[in-house]
Amino acid sequence: MEDKRTYASPESYAMNGGKGPYSYAQNSIYQREAAEAxxxxxxxxxxxxxxxxxxxxxxxxxxxxxxxxxxxxxxxxSVQNIIEAIKLQYISTGVHTEIPEFMVFFxxxxxxxxxxxxxxxxxxxxxxxxxxxxxxxxxxFPKESLHFIHSSFxxxxxxxxxxxxxxxxxxxxxKGRIFYTNAQKEVVEAxxxxxxxxxxxxxxxxxxxxxxxxxxALFIPAIPDVMSNSDTFIGTELDLLGSCLMDMAKVGLxxxxxxxxxxxxxxxxxxxxxxxxxxxxxxxxxxxxxxxNNKSKCLTLCNPxxxxxxxxxxxxxxxxxxxxxxxxxxxxxxxxxxxxxxxFFLNTEADKSIVLFxxxxxxxx
Amino acid sequence: MEDKRTYASPESYAMNGGKGPYSYAQNSIYQREAAEAxxxxxxxxxxxxxxxxxxxxxxxxxxxxxxxxxxxxxxxxSVQNIIEAIKLQYISTGVHTEIPEFMVFFxxxxxxxxxxxxxxxxxxxxxxxxxxxxxxxxxxFPKESLHFIHSSFxxxxxxxxxxxxxxxxxxxxxKGRIFYTNAQKEVVEAxxxxxxxxxxxxxxxxxxxxxxxxxxALFIPAIPDVMSNSDTFIGTELDLLGSCLMDMAKVGLxxxxxxxxxxxxxxxxxxxxxxxxxxxxxxxxxxxxxxxNNKSKCLTLCNPxxxxxxxxxxxxxxxxxxxxxxxxxxxxxxxxxxxxxxxFFLNTEADKSIVLFxxxxxxxx
Numbered sequence: 001m002e003d004k005r006t007y008a009s010p011e012s013y014a015m016n017g018g019k020g021p022y023s024y025a026q027n028s029i030y031q032r033e034a035a036e037a038x039x040x041x042x043x044x045x046x047x048x049x050x051x052x053x054x055x056x057x058x059x060x061x062x063x064x065x066x067x068x069x070x071x072x073x074x075x076x077x078s079v080q081n082i083i084e085a086i087k088l089q090y091i092s093t094g095v096h097t098e099i100p101e102f103m104v105f106f107x108x109x110x111x112x113x114x115x116x117x118x119x120x121x122x123x124x125x126x127x128x129x130x131x132x133x134x135x136x137x138x139x140x141f142p143k144e145s146l147h148f149i150h151s152s153f154x155x156x157x158x159x160x161x162x163x164x165x166x167x168x169x170x171x172x173x174x175k176g177r178i179f180y181t182n183a184q185k186e187v188v189e190a191x192x193x194x195x196x197x198x199x200x201x202x203x204x205x206x207x208x209x210x211x212x213x214x215x216x217a218l219f220i221p222a223i224p225d226v227m228s229n230s231d232t233f234i235g236t237e238l239d240l241l242g243s244c245l246m247d248m249a250k251v252g253l254x255x256x257x258x259x260x261x262x263x264x265x266x267x268x269x270x271x272x273x274x275x276x277x278x279x280x281x282x283x284x285x286x287x288x289x290x291x292x293n294n295k296s297k298c299l300t301l302c303n304p305x306x307x308x309x310x311x312x313x314x315x316x317x318x319x320x321x322x323x324x325x326x327x328x329x330x331x332x333x334x335x336x337x338x339x340x341x342x343x344f345f346l347n348t349e350a351d352k353s354i355v356l357f358x359x360x361x362x363x364x365x
Numbered sequence: 366m367e368d369k370r371t372y373a374s375p376e377s378y379a380m381n382g383g384k385g386p387y388s389y390a391q392n393s394i395y396q397r398e399a400a401e402a403x404x405x406x407x408x409x410x411x412x413x414x415x416x417x418x419x420x421x422x423x424x425x426x427x428x429x430x431x432x433x434x435x436x437x438x439x440x441x442x443s444v445q446n447i448i449e450a451i452k453l454q455y456i457s458t459g460v461h462t463e464i465p466e467f468m469v470f471f472x473x474x475x476x477x478x479x480x481x482x483x484x485x486x487x488x489x490x491x492x493x494x495x496x497x498x499x500x501x502x503x504x505x506f507p508k509e510s511l512h513f514i515h516s517s518f519x520x521x522x523x524x525x526x527x528x529x530x531x532x533x534x535x536x537x538x539x540k541g542r543i544f545y546t547n548a549q550k551e552v553v554e555a556x557x558x559x560x561x562x563x564x565x566x567x568x569x570x571x572x573x574x575x576x577x578x579x580x581x582a583l584f585i586p587a588i589p590d591v592m593s594n595s596d597t598f599i600g601t602e603l604d605l606l607g608s609c610l611m612d613m614a615k616v617g618l619x620x621x622x623x624x625x626x627x628x629x630x631x632x633x634x635x636x637x638x639x640x641x642x643x644x645x646x647x648x649x650x651x652x653x654x655x656x657x658n659n660k661s662k663c664l665t666l667c668n669p670x671x672x673x674x675x676x677x678x679x680x681x682x683x684x685x686x687x688x689x690x691x692x693x694x695x696x697x698x699x700x701x702x703x704x705x706x707x708x709f710f711l712n713t714e715a716d717k718s719i720v721l722f723x724x725x726x727x728x729x730x
Contacts, residue, residue: 060509061507061508103510110483110484110486111484113480114483114496115479118475118479118496118498128504129499131483131495131498132496133483133486133494134494140493142468143425143426144425145425145426145468
C-alpha cells in the first residue's frame with residue numbers, strides 16, 4: 001500500500017518579479033483593464049451559477065483559487081471581486097445567518113516572485129491567503145477542495161513549446177522563427193496539438209480539485225475564428241521579436257542555431273477551437289463562452305516603448321533562460337525600434353485579438 | 366451583515382533568507398538535530414493520539430501545517446516524518462482502503478523568504494504544498510481546517526518585545542541591555558507577561574483552526590524550573606550581544622539611547638510556567654509534556670564562529686531593522702571575539718537549556 005503519488009513541477013516560466021521598470025507588476029495595465037471589464041461577467045456568473053444551497057453542505061469556508069496570479073495587483077482585484085460577489089450571494093439568498101470565512105489560494109510557477117506577492121497583499125484583506133507554487137497543467141490542490149477557480153490571461157501559456165518545432169528532422173521545424181505567426185501549417189498544427197493536450201490536462205486537474213457545483217471561470221486571449229495570428233498585435237509582435245533575434249544572430253550577437261532551438265511556449269486559441277476542447281471533457285457543464293468587451297485594451301499600449309515594456313515583462317523570463325541575460329537590453333531596444341517603424345500598430349483597429357470568458361461548472365460525472 | 370473580519374499581520378521578523386553563509390538554511394544544524402531527535406516523539410504522538418476514525422469523517426485530505434517553517438530544510442524533514450507516521454496509522458488501523466491526499470501549509474512571517482522555501486521543496490514530495498504568510502500569534506487558517514499542527518523552535522519568538530522594557534519611565538526599563546538575562550526582576554516579569562499573552566493568543570487561534578481530535582505538537586526551547594536564563598548558552602549569548610552593542614555605542618558606533626530603545630522579542634520559558642499557561646486554555650486536552658533528549662546539541666555549536674553564525678542567522682533580521690545593516694559585520698565580529706574569550710562556552714555541561722515537547726488535542730469544548 002505504498003503511496004507513490006508525487007506533485008513535482010515541470011519547467012516553469014514566471015512573469016518578471018519585483019516592482020522595477022521591467023516588472024510584470026508595473027506592466028500589466030492591459031490585463032488589469034481586462035480584469036475590470038471582466039468584473040461584470042464574474043458577478044453575473046456567481047449570481048446565476050454559484051449555488052449556495054448545493055455548496056454549503058461541505059462548507060466550513062469558501063475556498064477560491066487564482067491560477068497564474070503573478071505578483072499582483074490584478075490578482076487582488078479579481079479575488080476581491082469574486083469574494084464580494086459570493087458574499088452578496090449569501091446575503092441575497094438568505095439561507096445562512098453567517099457568511100463563512102474565505103480562503104484564497106494564489107497560484108503561479110515555483111519561479112514566480114511570491115515574496116513580492118505576499119508583501120503586496122491588500123492591508124485589510126477579508127480572506128485568509130496562501131501561495132501555491134506549481135504548474136496548473138498538473139494537480140495543485142487536494143480533491144474536492146475548491147469552490148471557485150479563476151484564471152485570467154494565463155491559459156495562453158503552454159506547458160512547453162511543441163518539441164517538433166525545434167527538431168530539424170521534423171516537417172514542423174520552425175526554422176528562423178520563435179513563434180508560429182506566419183509559419184507553415186505544420187508548425188501551427190504542432191502548436192495547436194500542444195494547446196489541446198494542455199487544455200485537457202488543465203481541465204482534468206481542475207475537475208478533481210473542484211467540489212460538485214464548483215465553478216471554473218477563465219479569461220483567455222484569443223482571435224476570432226476566421227482570423228490568423230498575424231491579424232493581432234501580439235502575433236505580429238512575437239514574429240517581430242523573432243526577427244530581431246535573427247538580425248542579432250546575423251551580426252554575431254548569438255547564432256541562428258540558437259534561435260532555431262527556441263520557440264515561445266504560448267498559443268492564441270479561437271472560440272471554435274476552445275469550444276471543441278471544452279466539450280470533450282465530461283466533468284463540466286459548459287455554462288458560458290462569451291467575448292469580453294474590452295475596447296480600451298489598445299489605447300494604453302500603442303506607444304512603442306510601452307508595448308516593448310509589456311512584452312518584456314511577460315516574456316523576458318523564458319527568453320533569458322535560453323538566450324542569457326546579456327542580450328536582453330539590445331533585443332528589446334531593437335524590438336522597440338521595429339515596432340516604431342511598423343505602420344501595423346498605428347491603427348488600433350488592426351488588432352483583431354479578443355478575450356474569451358468561459359464559465360464551467362463541475363458536474364456529477 | 367457586512368463582514369469586517371480582516372487578516373492583517375503585525376510587525377514581523379523572519380530568519381535570514383537565501384542560501385548564503387549567513388542564511389538560516391545554512392545555520393540551523395542545532396534545530397535539525399533536535400528535529401531528528403524529535404522524530405520518535407512525533408511517531409508516538411500520532412500512533413497514540415491521531416484517531417483516524419474520529420478524524421476521517423470530515424476528510425477529503427489530511428491537512429498539516431508547520432508554523433515558523435523558515436526556509437527549510439528542517440521543515441521538510443519534520444513534515445515528511447509527520448506524513449509517514451499518519452500514513453502508517455492508516456495502514457495499521459486498516460479502516461480505509463485508500464490513504465487520503467496530504468496538503469501541507471508552510472507558515473512563516475510575510476518577510477520570510479518563501480521564494481527560497483518553494484524552490485527547495487523535495488523533488489518527489491508526496492504532498493500538495495502551500496505557503497501561508499503571517500504571524501502565528503493570530504489566525505492563519507479557516508475554522509476547523511487542519512488535522513495536525515506542528516511548530517518547532519518558533520514559539521520562543523514573542524509577537525513583540527514588551528513595551529515597558531523600552532520605556533524610560535517604567536520600573537521595567539531595561540537600560541543598557543537588549544534582553545532580560547541578568548536584568549532586574551521587573552524586566553523578567555514584563556517578558557513573562559508578554560509570553561503569557563502570546564501563548565494565549567496562539568492557543569486560541571489554533572483551537573479555532575483544528576478540527577475536533579486534531580493535534581498540536583510543539584517543540585519549544587526552555588530552561589529547567591530552578592534555573593535562570595544566565596545558566597544557558599543562549600541567555601548568556603544574547604546578554605553578550607547586548608554588551609557588544611553597548612561597547613560599540615561607547616566608541617561612537619551607534620548610541621546608548623538606540624540600544625535602550627531596543628529589546629529582543631524572544632523568551633525562554635520553563636516547564637512549570639508553560640504547563641500553567643496551557644492548562645488555562647479549555648479547548649485542548651493536554652496529552653503530554655516531555656523534555657526532549659538532545660545530547661548532541663552543543664557539540665556542533667561550541668566553536669565561537671559557528672555560534673556567532675547561528676545567532677546571526679536567527680537574529681540579524683530583527684537587529685538590522687533597528688540598528689541598520691551597516692554595523693552587522695562589526696557587531697558579529699565583536700561578538701565572536703567575546704564568545705572566544707569567555708570560558709563559559711568551553712564546557713557544554715554549562716548549558717542547562719532544554720527542549721520541551723508538548724502535545725495537545727483539540728477537544729469538544
